[in-house]
Amino acid sequence: MDSIHLVVGGPQGGGLDTVMRVIARLAARLGYSLIADREYYSNIKGRHSYIHIKISTETARSLTYPVDLFVSMDAESIFHHFLDVREGGYLVYNTFIGGKSLGSIKSMRRYTMERIRRTMAKVGIKGDTVDDVIEWVSENRAVNIIGLNYEEIVRRLTKRGIPYPQASRLISTLVSTVVTYVLGFNIDELRSVIRDVFRGMPEVIRANILMVDEVMEILTSIFKEPPLKLDEPSNSFDEVLVVTGNEVVAMGKIVGGLRFQSYYPITPAADESFYMEGKEVIKTSRGDTGNVVVIQTEDEIAAITSAIGAALAGVRAATSTSGPGFSLMVEALGWAGINEVPVVITYYQRGGPSTGLPTRGSQSDLLFTLFAGHGEFPRIVIASGDHEEAFMDAITSLNLAEKYQVPVIHLLDKFLANTIVTMPIPDLRRLRIERGLVASEGDEPFKRFNLKYLVSPRPFLGQGPITYYTGDEHDEVGHITEDPELRIKMYSKRMSKLELMDQEI
Structure with missing residues (x-):
């Protein structure tokens, strides 16, 4: 494959920005081109957010649907994005929340819930749980399902010395690991990116690396090889931003x-x-x-x-x-x-x-x-x-x-x-720096708005002759005027810059 599109959905404040930055760094290190958009509610924490990513062997400039891979961090994301996965694509979800129903999602507003419910009924989904949606996309769109029990993985980390509150905040690393493996990226590069992102925080690095190890153990038991492996990149840049x-x-x-x-x-x-x-x-x-x-x-x-x-x-x-x-x-x-x-x-x-x-x-x-x-x-x-x-x-x-x-x-x-x-x-x-006409000296009263010029020399305040500024119409010095002839001259001086700029730019 020469390019892959993916969506990762989850709650606001759940680590999606970290996922986007980690995957972006990883892709850059491996020589791939990436573009990734983040969509989010005007909300501090909890509402549905998602990132939409394209990773390409050539320069990536735009995002399209449907996507090859969708990774869900929560139940709400499943209901929002189940139709975004292409036929034969891959969907990763948390089996622990399989029984969660659409109506039980507190963060979803009523109109949005009703719209999704109408969509589900229109395509023929009988129930309203995550498992019902997963079954439908598997049977009707030939989407490959990767079910992981996120809660169980978090519990496994606690047995390795990571406190539950900390382990439960590592779902973003779980997701990053899934994306890394499914796309066939070097998992050691992911570990290296994690060390860079969390440089100076050894306990945080250790916890994240343990999460990578736990997820990799599960994924390698499911797949013999990555299912969506990208071709080798063709970009030739030594360094990128x-x-x-x-x-x-x-x-x-x-x-x-x-x-x-x-x-x-x-x-x-x-x-x-x-x-x-x-x-x-x-x-x-x-x-x-x-x-x-x-x-x-x-x-x-x-x-x-x-x-x-x-x-x-x-x-x-x-x-x-x-x-x-x-x-x-x-x-x-x-x-x-x-x-x-x-x-x-x-x-x-x-x-x-x-x-x-x-x-x-x-x-x-x-x-x-x-x-x-x-x-x-x-x-x-x-x-x-x-x-x-x-x-x-x-x-x-x-x-x-x-x-x-x-x-x-x-x-x-x-x-x-x-x-x-x-x-x-x-x-x-x-790169060229053009500062325009600058006056460091001049007779006073200095004509800041000298009518001999379309663009008059300007002194800097405190570094040259005294200048005057006002919100009223003014004369060449900057003093207020209401004289009709002078008004026309000053007005024309300013507006004539349009013709000058049109000629020169």
Whole structure:
């Protein structure tokens, strides 16, 4: 097989993110390409979540159904995904919960339960238990069933010295082991990944390795050889990144010279800033230290206004948000527009309007980003299509913001934000930093908005001549004006940047 699609379903907070990251690292180590999406409810713990993965010998760029392998961590996942497995595919489930009925699942909302019940009746499933569903997919879709008693495996770990509370939290490792074996991956590589993931925690490593051993003992007694073995990979990269969209955008910003990032926590944008907080102090290859200031503000208005202030002070500055947060930022976006401030807004789309679907994907906000704000002012919107583009676009956004002195909106979505991929390390030899026209000196009163230029030289606050900024219409110096002739000149100066940008970009 040259590619395999799989789904792993389980409760929110049950270790699915760990499964995704472990399998991604494992695939990367073995030379395979991977793309993996995580879908989850707006819920801390308990509601149904799942990961959808493609592992390929070639570059993996998209996810499709039906899948070759489905692994369930709980009963609810069986009811959600039993039709997602292809005919002749494989389904792994916990036999301990075989008698659990659809109606007994407390975490499932009534409408969803009724919809699933209608689906089960339509395809001809007589009962409403997990075992009834398993029997139907086996007989009617020729799905190969792998039944494991998760509870029994956990109990076996307790006999080897692992306390039950700890052993019961290792279902994610059980699942990772099943996936590793069924796909024919080297199990020693899985053990190595576990040691890396839990480096510095010897007791945790020991418990996870014991879980691997227990599961392997059972699987090797069932199968003579892995049932879904992948072909050898054809990718030729010596090194790859294993990253989410949030992480790769953060990397791009840092590489592009970002020195100030503000945010107010919002899904699916916050993980970008969380990642960046771990990189606020960076040792360079030359041995010196670089710094990125990351600030969690009290709200989205403070997030964009602080980023605007940082940009005026001369650092590359950005904020990160999603739909509801961007809605709150619009007034300040207009302030940046009239004052020609080079600020970047990284915008991760999600389902709307209003709070909408906080953890679900959408691509419905393009027109909003193009026209947000009353009046008119130029802005650039860059929409990334994949992780490699997202990295380079993060750098390009910073360059274009400063070159043309306009707000730049980097548009992504929840899918890109939460999807893990293996990708080649970007070629930084193509990287260019363009800071635009910067004035370190000048006569006062300094004409910050000099009409001789479409893009006027800008001093940094505190590092050159005094400059003035206001939310009102202003003259070349920055003082408030209501003169109609001057209004037309200043308005035309700003809007003419659109033609310039169209010619040059």
